[in-house]
Amino acid sequence: MSPESSVTKLPDYREQSPKVKERFERFHKRPVVLEVKNLGRVFESSNGPVTALEDVNFNIKRREFNCVIGPSGCGKSTLIRILAGLDYPTSGQVLLDGKPVLGPGADRGMVFQGYTLFPWLTVKRNVMFGPMNAGESETESERNARFWIDMVGLSKFENAYPYQLSGGMKQRTAIARALANQPRILLMDEPFGALDAQTRFQMQTSLLEIWRNVEVTILFITHDLEEAVFLSDRILVLDAHPGRVNEMIESPVPRPRNDEQCVHPEFLATKQHIEHLIHPPESRSDTPLRITRMTDPDDTVF
Amino acid sequence: MSKKRHTRPWIEVGREISSSRAGILTAISFALPLAIWSLVSYTPFIWHPDIRLELPASRADSTSVYVTGDHVGKDFFAEFQDAIRAENEAIERGETKSSRRSNTRQIRQVASLAIRQGWLNADQERDTEAIFYIWQDLATGERVSTRPVLSEENLYLVQKNWTLLSAAGSEYSRESIPSTPLYKLVPQGRPANPDYLPEPLAVLKAGINAFTNEIDEGETSMAERTLHSVKIVFSGFLVSCIIGIPLGMLCGSISFFSRLIEPFVDFFRYMPAPTFSTILVAILLANDAPKIAMVVLGTLFQMILIIAKTTRLLDNSLLEAAQTLGASQKQLLFKVIGPGILPNLYNDLRILLGWAWTWLVIAELIGVKSGLTEFIETQGRWRNFDQVYPIIILIGLIGYFTDQFLAWLRRPLFPWLGEPIGPKSRAVISCVAYVPNWFKDAVDRRQPNPPRT
Ligand SMILES: Nc1ncnc2c1ncn2[C@@H]1O[C@H](COP(=O)(O)OP(=O)(O)OP(=O)(O)O)[C@@H](O)[C@H]1O
Ligand SMILES: [Mg+2]
Numbered sequence: 103m104s105p106e107s108s109v110t111k112l113p114d115y116r117e118q119s120p121k122v123k124e125r126f127e128r129f130h131k132r133p134v135v136l137e138v139k140n141l142g143r144v145f146e147s148s149n150g151p152v153t154a155l156e157d158v159n160f161n162i163k164r165r166e167f168n169c170v171i172g173p174s175g176c177g178k179s180t181l182i183r184i185l186a187g188l189d190y191p192t193s194g195q196v197l198l199d200g201k202p203v204l205g206p207g208a209d210r211g212m213v214f215q216g217y218t219l220f221p222w223l224t225v226k227r228n229v230m231f232g233p234m235n236a237g238e239s240e241t242e243s244e245r246n247a248r249f250w251i252d253m254v255g256l257s258k259f260e261n262a263y264p265y266q267l268s269g270g271m272k273q274r275t276a277i278a279r280a281l282a283n284q285p286r287i288l289l290m291d292e293p294f295g296a297l298d299a300q301t302r303f304q305m306q307t308s309l310l311e312i313w314r315n316v317e318v319t320i321l322f323i324t325h326d327l328e329e330a331v332f333l334s335d336r337i338l339v340l341d342a343h344p345g346r347v348n349e350m351i352e353s354p355v356p357r358p359r360n361d362e363q364c365v366h367p368e369f370l371a372t373k374q375h376i377e378h379l380i381h382p383p384e385s386r387s388d389t390p391l392r393i394t395r396m397t398d399p400d401d402t403v404f
Numbered sequence: 405m406s407k408k409r410h411t412r413p414w415i416e417v418g419r420e421i422s423s424s425r426a427g428i429l430t431a432i433s434f435a436l437p438l439a440i441w442s443l444v445s446y447t448p449f450i451w452h453p454d455i456r457l458e459l460p461a462s463r464a465d466s467t468s469v470y471v472t473g474d475h476v477g478k479d480f481f482a483e484f485q486d487a488i489r490a491e492n493e494a495i496e497r498g499e500t501k502s503s504r505r506s507n508t509r510q511i512r513q514v515a516s517l518a519i520r521q522g523w524l525n526a527d528q529e530r531d532t533e534a535i536f537y538i539w540q541d542l543a544t545g546e547r548v549s550t551r552p553v554l555s556e557e558n559l560y561l562v563q564k565n566w567t568l569l570s571a572a573g574s575e576y577s578r579e580s581i582p583s584t585p586l587y588k589l590v591p592q593g594r595p596a597n598p599d600y601l602p603e604p605l606a607v608l609k610a611g612i613n614a615f616t617n618e619i620d621e622g623e624t625s626m627a628e629r630t631l632h633s634v635k636i637v638f639s640g641f642l643v644s645c646i647i648g649i650p651l652g653m654l655c656g657s658i659s660f661f662s663r664l665i666e667p668f669v670d671f672f673r674y675m676p677a678p679t680f681s682t683i684l685v686a687i688l689l690a691n692d693a694p695k696i697a698m699v700v701l702g703t704l705f706q707m708i709l710i711i712a713k714t715t716r717l718l719d720n721s722l723l724e725a726a727q728t729l730g731a732s733q734k735q736l737l738f739k740v741i742g743p744g745i746l747p748n749l750y751n752d753l754r755i756l757l758g759w760a761w762t763w764l765v766i767a768e769l770i771g772v773k774s775g776l777t778e779f780i781e782t783q784g785r786w787r788n789f790d791q792v793y794p795i796i797i798l799i800g801l802i803g804y805f806t807d808q809f810l811a812w813l814r815r816p817l818f819p820w821l822g823e824p825i826g827p828k829s830r831a832v833i834s835c836v837a838y839v840p841n842w843f844k845d846a847v848d849r850r851q852p853n854p855p856r857t
Binding site: 207210265266283289 | 719721722724725726727728729730731732735739740743744746818819820821822
């Protein structure tokens, strides 16, 4: 199946059904939570300056689920670290609810790809970490922690230590821990990147469910196209070297999402469009590999 | 019935050996040096360059007098024997002059032998009368020495001497000491290793004696010495920890402190701590203070650097995660870095405690010598090496077992590492848990019995 032939069959990714169109009309009326203005980041390295991000502009609406996607090394992690306040921009600025971001804070929760649970704390204590540090009482934060742990489905493991959890369970805990702080925006840097396909799909479904029921805005980095289309309202596509905004795509896929939608034309069209943006067809090399035959002549496997 | 089991080879790159095998190897690791030591000590043809004298020896042409137990070289010993034989021949030829006094000295030749055999008491070394009868018994065969077994040559000399001694009658009197010269017994001895390598059994015996011997009023018992040494090491280590742990953690986590403190610490640790001993005495005067300060000086600076490094090794993403959860600077220090480095810190402290022990000897030599070191020093100076080794080994054992104990305690202390708790750890835990009960029982036992109803 060549990409060209499928393109002819698929609708344009910008064609939104009336339902979706109406949803985006409401969507655009929502207030802006996060605003990124002319953001740039230049790293000083031994081989001279490296421009990781250049003139990045976009904004995130309240309760938006936004996915950031782009080729490896385009500055996705740099971007999200700047949003979290863990790194700083060399130009431009980030505004959260109109106020500039100057450092890390509890109003921006973050879930990392590597499991960053505190190994010396149980699941419950991990979730209580933020609220307790903010001065919440032990009983209060314990009750809240139970609530969040229950939401991510880990009630049976609340007293387990991180080493006793699987990768998916660790990431569920990390999500609960970030949500317990009730952040304005939840930043996620390839959170499901290390999980197997099955677990990853379960996690995506749970995350959507949580997002639907909790007052939270999500900015989600991924390099998985299907994941991006499946999860998001809008998809921010970045270019590499230097990292720039290529396009902010409004997903035509209706909500609520389910796994059947993965084969719907609008889903495939969006996915294919992003594919083209990230790996332009002209850049693909189609010359076959030159491999010398090293098996016996009659030892054929196809 | 043979059950086929999959057994792994003993030697395999990069694979942990089973715990039962590890136990066997640990035992061998200790048994092997002990076996080598025993082999060298108890196999006469391995090494044994010396002769340990079993009879006293002195020569007319030399002022040095050797007593039983002294070590001499093999060549020197042979030469010595020949010289004595030559002296005896000269007596035979009547070329030697003599007096009652010198003969009295010759009579005492067998005193040490008699004492060793238990025929005389230790204080009868100069009891000429008693020794006189020993000669008689040896000559007549009434008594036969087993330690040492007298050589043919010497038995013959004993009889010759007895003939001379009994010339005036076989009853002892002052006059029974003849003025004609007595023959000298030819030195006897066994091959032995140098005194600095005593035998395992001798060391064991000396060790047991050191702790069980009655001690005189005013002297320090070995237990007190041990306790004193332990006190010096642990006090020094504790002071180091109180200063070093916070400083090390600050240096490891905050660049400001790292740049402010570490350069000087790095420089200071190259100055040998013992060179400060006189200064420490001048500042802190005698007693234990300068000794403890020496241990502190020896461990503190390394401690700061090691703990700073351990702190730096903490996964930075944990700090970032904590920051995104709103942790303040202070909370990062106390809620993340503190608990985060604790298991590694614990291991560092175990190593550093070992270092503190190495400073003990130098510390105890400062000012007024004290503790186990004083004992080692004095006994070593007298070449009583069999007394020295037990103490050296004791220090080793205390250090080793403290460390092992702490190693076993690691798992129950840090359950979140997910390390399995082995049977040894469990034993240690139950011991530790038992101690408070033991105290409680001890207190209960001291209460007067409740009245019977
Ligand atoms: N500390 C740094 N010093 C120098 N260059 C850096 C630094 N961090 C990132 N970069 C550069 O910035 C660019 C963007 O890096 P970043 O990690 O943000 O990419 P990414 O999109 O997250 O990639 P991936 O998909 O592989 O995670 C890369 O070219 C990288 O080499
Ligand atoms: Mg990245």
